[in-house]
Amino acid sequence: MSLAPEFKVVFQPSGRMVYVLADTTVFEAAARAGLMLQTPCGGRGSCGKCRVRVVAGDVAPSAACRQFFSAAELQQGMRLGCQVRLVSDAVIDVPAASLYESAAARILTDGQAHDLHVQAMVEKTWVQLAAPTMADPAADLMRLERVLGPLRIKLSLLRQLPAKLRANNYGGTAVVCNGDLLDFEPGDTTSSSFGVAFDLGTTTIVAVLLDLNSGAEIGVAATMNPQVNNGDDVISRICAARDSQANITAMQDAVIQACNALIRQLSRDHGVQPRHIYEVTIAGNTTMQHLFCGITPAALGEMPFAPAFSRALVLWACEAGIRLEVNEHARLYVFPNIGGFIGGDTVAGILATGLWDCKDTVLLVDIGTNGEIALLHQGKISTASAAAGPAFEGARIVNGMRATSGAIEKVVFNGNDLQMNVIGNALPIGMCGTALIDLVAELLRLEVIDCTGRIVTADEVPQLPEAIRQRLHEADAQVNVLLCSAADSGTGEALYLYQKDVRELQLASGAIRAGINIMLSRLNLTADDLDSVLLAGGFGNFIRRRNACRIGLLPALPLARIRFVGNAASAGAKAALVSRKLRAIAEQVATAAEHVDLSMDAEFQMEFAMAMMFPQQ
């Protein structure tokens, strides 16, 4: 039986729970739970940033832990998350300071260098206006403008203004966003100012409720993007949009409804009134942003992939077709796109990771069906999009699946056999992309797969451990690798890695790596010149860096240089909501970034072919 026992780990204060294999690091378990611990040292235990406290369970301190913590602290359960491994069920407390995901908050906290501080576009000001008199019968709007300066105002609000002003004898709280009057509320409500930042993914929508006064995160909620009914990937959605205007409307309605459900959930859970939500930011890929706005993405489905808009859109949260359930006069900021396949999510990621103000040479990679690559060098950012295909999502892999319950998500060779971890403590029904990378990397190390991607026969590797040898099954002149017998499988059928699955992985990995290589060589750089590689996005944050390097998806760099940056798109959407300076920078980034069309590069085919080969080691 190849399925190892799993341990249940609960993280506090979020209450998030995951099941992991024995010997999984706390860092990795936390990542699995969506909590990204800070590891600027690359997980070598030298920086001390990933400190956590073991509340329950048996988590032995490492040597590095003893360097960072006193005996008393160790006694209290203090540990370095990247250094300690889980060998039992555990409850672990994660201090906010140890989390990477507060990238926006960190930028804002460390902002002295950038002259950044929390300054939302939305400003609430309590004012006591003089009531009109015969000596001063000036108009209601003018009385406000005398205090607040010139204002733009929607007719629908102007219509309410006389009553709103008179309701409280011309005292109240004015809500202004970049010169637009959004509301006038009775009493002093300046302390209740909220916004919602959306990371609008093709698969998942993440909403963060923020306090616009402090910049503090109030709560997070996520849901599936209901547009999956129109296809899993961006191309399917584009095709659906091309089919009919009704599909566009339906997809827009679906995503707006999903966003509203998240807003309702966050409002309810955190006691915030929706009418106190005055601004919403949206960061998604170009197609998602088009569909959110009800704009056809049809042109993104054919050469030359020109979007309808690229600069940021500043809209009303209740503008044609959009009916977000927030303050009726709230504003909506849609991130600028760089190009048809480099969208607002990448801009948000660049914003959140601070690439716009960094002197290093840095690669930011969001691995997915569409791999987005941003390379910072000498202060200039170039971007490219690599069409990896859906292998990382488990599609086109015979026993592949998304990273949901029942998916094998991790594979390790323990010296004798392969051990696997399944999401949701269930019987396995397939494997997701991270497991595919793990598996192929381990098989490369075992020389079961050669550098061309061929799965060899057992005879070709004499020293192979017996358990592994048992897994190699020949059929139709090809060798497949048994993951799980029919008896152990949730489907009742055996699960295999097939030769063609390896080919799919080669295509996906090769596309991204070729993109990276071309981006580097255009600037006469090599991988060694990279000070860091930042992995962003829902998939990138779950891969094992060592294995990603082994299959050649990432350049073989010291792991300390490869860092997870969590959901950078969400962090960027948050940053744009609470910092008007960062919002201005988003626009500058989108305008200044050079977009490289990989398919137009003369070297692409050659690079692609070469990158499909697995590295020799």
Added chain:
Amino acid sequence: MSLAPEFKVVFQPSGRMVYVLADTTVFEAAARAGLMLQTPCGGRGSCGKCRVRVVAGDVAPSAACRQFFSAAELQQGMRLGCQVRLVSDAVIDVPAASLYESAAARILTDGQAHDLHVQAMVEKTWVQLAAPTMADPAADLMRLERVLGPLRIKLSLLRQLPAKLRANNYGGTAVVCNGDLLDFEPGDTTSSSFGVAFDLGTTTIVAVLLDLNSGAEIGVAATMNPQVNNGDDVISRICAARDSQANITAMQDAVIQACNALIRQLSRDHGVQPRHIYEVTIAGNTTMQHLFCGITPAALGEMPFAPAFSRALVLWACEAGIRLEVNEHARLYVFPNIGGFIGGDTVAGILATGLWDCKDTVLLVDIGTNGEIALLHQGKISTASAAAGPAFEGARIVNGMRATSGAIEKVVFNGNDLQMNVIGNALPIGMCGTALIDLVAELLRLEVIDCTGRIVTADEVPQLPEAIRQRLHEADAQVNVLLCSAADSGTGEALYLYQKDVRELQLASGAIRAGINIMLSRLNLTADDLDSVLLAGGFGNFIRRRNACRIGLLPALPLARIRFVGNAASAGAKAALVSRKLRAIAEQVATAAEHVDLSMDAEFQMEFAMAMMFPQQ
């Protein structure tokens, strides 16, 4: 029989027809027909600006005509409109150059001095954009902005943009209004650019269709303001608005529907497509402008009469509650108000008459239920509103009525008796305000009314012509003046001027004259300091200046200094549509104008009491 024979006069090219008394000047007949001839000389026949051509009928030339026209021209029928009198039916051709009503056009024509020329806010530009290529896959919107500069764009238009651009291979006509993209049309449609200027009166709505390229007037249409169902005057409408939100909505809907009917009529009559109408301007009094926007005017009904807005509103022609049937992305400009009772119509009038750039001391008066007074002195404008009450509209006058069919509109003493002119060549059913002024002025001259306003008995005026003496009927210790016997009346009952009617006129006239006096004395001026008095509006343009002076409504000045300026509000609404410079000036005028609250003036009651006395002569 006191009703004199009438002559039918038809004016070309408009085809407007009126009936007038014998000896009526062509100038006056034209005014009656809504055509305001230019008379900068005050009607003395010295400027030669009011030239017309008599096409049919017997209109003898005056001595002044012989000075201005050659024998051949006289033979062709050329006459000075202010100098010649009608003694038969006639057909008269009025050249556009002789019309005062093209005030805006005149400003624009003579505009060298003001550096003014036709430059509408709306600009149409034919562009041929490069279609996207792999080498340049920039967004659709960016392609437009590269050519046109930064644009604001409504989401509803952005949604249409990809199709609009692709429909004609990225060639077409962009419509931009002050940085807002309003449309993108296939082909070169730059020659089709139209706007509609509305004079939104309490009683009448006048719409003018303008060519935004040339500034030329395409057509005019007018209709009753359907809000009269909620009362004839502003106060009634305010009361209705206070009663319920439903009334506000109903009044807004009604006026929007009336405006749409005018737009449809103008479009149809002149072959203009409504989608080629890109901007609409609205000039009305403060209450009318509030109701048009669906904003409650309730506060205008009570001290201190503070409006909801005073600065200009720049809205969408299809914004909440407003659904003008023009281009779906068209813009709407609502004139700035100066105060609760000095609205956008006065600002428009100041704009059209050029007061904003005049060195003289000038009084602009719009006589109506609410008299609006603007005084220009040393380049500064002060304004006031005088509550005249409805006497000029015929209300509260026993046999009073509006100036519609059946109304006696003019009364003259022909040396023996009173002659009267009735609108619509019908039997009289009442008298309108102009006739009331005429009648009282003539009776003052005949000493039938004394300076206190008392109608004397026949015995007190021994030399009275017998016909007049016959008209004085005593009843209840008061004397009334018979206008028309029961046999000659359209109602079957005799029509009288009653003593109380004279009192109502004294109140109305006194209120306005007191306002004028206070405005003058605040600046240490007397009436003699006035270089001109300009009479604007639907009522002011029909009064006989000499009679208005006789009853004291206007100061006794040489008639040459008292000029009719036609529908100045409409002219100003047109000016704001075709000249962005004049539009900017409208805002400056509204801001700079000083509003004087007459009721706050310590002298008002005394001035009012004195102004109610008729001048001695």
